[in-house]
């Protein structure tokens with residue numbers, strides 16, 4: 232995404248309390264001096280604006296696709312808001328934007344199963360907030376392929392630009408690069424750690440977090 236839009240997104244996330252600085256333990260167990268909690272896009276206006284950022288990033292990528300898939304749980308509102316924004320975006324004019332999502336627990340009554348929404352078919356864009364170790368993407372790819380559809384891309388809000396794995400066995404590329412290599416599909420992000428670092432440089436009120444984020448990037452990051 233063009234620099235100024237990525238910067239606007241990072242600022243938006245900060246204002247919503249989604250982007251935080253401090254000491255956080257991530258799903259992988261790694262400790263991070265910053266955290267992106269997409270669950271705090273938690274009202275109609277902010278989740279609507281978030282959808283517009285996703286839609287613009289996908290339009291800017293020029294990728295063609297048939298539908299969206301949001302992995303449970305947080306991917307569900309993300310795919311929903313992105314589908315609404317895309318259906319109003321000129322790049323998608325006159326073409327529907329079907330979307331689907333999964334349940335974490337299979338349902339054994341009613342329609343049953345784990346998939347909800349439009350049938351998975353064609354070229355599917357997986358929508359999530361961040362990729363850390365790639366587990367959520369791996370599970371999504373398996374679901375999409377099992378349904379006879381094709382993963383076409385991953386669209387995330389924030390590329391943390393960091394290597395996955397234990398401290399003494401870090402992946403060669405970033406988790407995002409590893410996903411691109413493993414599945415042969417592009418990962419599009421609205422913003423990245425580089426944009427967060429630019430924000431820290433620009434904003435004197437955030438200056439106290441610069442050293443910790445720089446040290447973290449030096450330890451785990453890719454350029």
Ligand SMILES: O=P(O)(O)OC[C@H]1O[C@H](OP(=O)(O)OP(=O)(O)O)[C@H](O)[C@@H]1O
Nearest residue numbers: 303304305359361362363364365366367
């Ligand atoms: O690349 P990964 O290692 O899979 O990490 C990233 C995933 O982890 C988080 O979701 P989580 O699995 O915690 O589920 P949630 O959406 O129910 O919060 C996040 O929303 C991504 O989906």
Ligand SMILES: O=C(O)c1cc(=O)[nH]c(=O)[nH]1
Nearest residue numbers: 257258266267268361363
């Ligand atoms: O790795 C994680 O657990 C993680 C990092 C982050 O910035 N945001 C998030 O929701 N999860």
